[in-house]
Amino acid sequence: MNTPMSVLPGIKRVDKLYLELLFRCNFSCTICYHGEDLKRPDTVTIEQASAALAYFQTAFDCHWVCLLGGEPLLFEGLPTVLGAARLLGYRTEICTNGYKRRAMLTRCANHLDMLRVSLDGGTAQIHDRIRRPGSFDAAFDTLTWAAQRTSIGATCTLTADNIGTVPALAERLRDLGARDLTLHRVRPVGNAATNGVTPVTWDQTQHLHEQLTAMDLAPLSVNTDILLPERCPPPSDVIEKLEISPDGRVYLSCAEVAGPGRAVRFDFDSAALVTA
Numbered sequence: 334m335n336t337p338m339s340v341l342p343g344i345k346r347v348d349k350l351y352l353e354l355l356f357r358c359n360f361s362c363t364i365c366y367h368g369e370d371l372k373r374p375d376t377v378t379i380e381q382a383s384a385a386l387a388y389f390q391t392a393f394d395c396h397w398v399c400l401l402g403g404e405p406l407l408f409e410g411l412p413t414v415l416g417a418a419r420l421l422g423y424r425t426e427i428c429t430n431g432y433k434r435r436a437m438l439t440r441c442a443n444h445l446d447m448l449r450v451s452l453d454g455g456t457a458q459i460h461d462r463i464r465r466p467g468s469f470d471a472a473f474d475t476l477t478w479a480a481q482r483t484s485i486g487a488t489c490t491l492t493a494d495n496i497g498t499v500p501a502l503a504e505r506l507r508d509l510g511a512r513d514l515t516l517h518r519v520r521p522v523g524n525a526a527t528n529g530v531t532p533v534t535w536d537q538t539q540h541l542h543e544q545l546t547a548m549d550l551a552p553l554s555v556n557t558d559i560l561l562p563e564r565c566p567p568p569s570d571v572i573e574k575l576e577i578s579p580d581g582r583v584y585l586s587c588a589e590v591a592g593p594g595r596a597v598r599f600d601f602d603s604a605a606l607v608t609a
């Protein structure tokens with residue numbers, strides 16, 4: 334029988350659940366870990382998403398969720414899922430590319446504790462090369478709009494090409510009143526593998542750590558700890574980040590995008606983690 338303790342032995346708490354509602358996206362970024370999955374039509378239903386939230390709240394004392402995709406603003410039931418999360422006591426976020434979709438964002442705003450936009454560097458040149466022309470300005474338009482309505486934050490996937498622009502990105506986010514910048518290291522999976530994206534080295538991340546910790550970024554908080562190799566904590570009874578894809582694959586990592594995978598999956602029909 335798949336009890337929470339038998340599927341993830343020793344784990345008592347999941348700090349943050351990343352729930353991918355669909356694979357589909359209006360972008361196809363050169364570093365996207367979904368790769369070919371971006372073409373898949375799979376989506377989670379509103380009921381399945383709500384049941385997953387209830388499961389993690391009860392089984393793993395989870396109270397913080399980030400809804401993502403693909404592009405979560407393409408998921409018609411997003412405001413309903415956010416409302417369900419709030420009713421369960423979750424702190425709510427979505428992670429979007431911030432490209433247009435203002436009508437959907439407006440419907441979500443009242444249910445959001447933070448709007449998070451994914452940014453792939455501190456300049457339009459580097460970000461748009463990874464994403465699409467005009468996407469950097471569109472993302473900052475969205476952040477500026479959202480800053481009047483809720484807390485804002487950003488996520489940046491670090492590559493050897495964009496890491497040098499992250500201090501400028503942090504400053505711009507701080508000046509806009511953003512509260513959080515979450516950094517992840519790219520892994521060579523999905524589009525990042527086929528496009529030959531160069532991962533960052535520990536020397537590069539160490540240098541970025543020195544730059545960011547020397548800056549006055551308050552009130553922006555940056556997870557600079559993931560930039561140091563000694564950061565990765567030993568196994569404990571807490572999972573900092575658990576991500577579920579629309580087909581039930583499970584990834585655990587606070588430092589890297591989409592990794593590492595685990596020998597468990599989430600069964601949306603029974604709303605439970607099961608052994609893969």
Ligand code: SF4
Nearest residue numbers: 358360362365403430
């Ligand atoms: S990285 Fe995000 S915005 Fe880009 S294609 Fe993937 S899901 Fe879409």
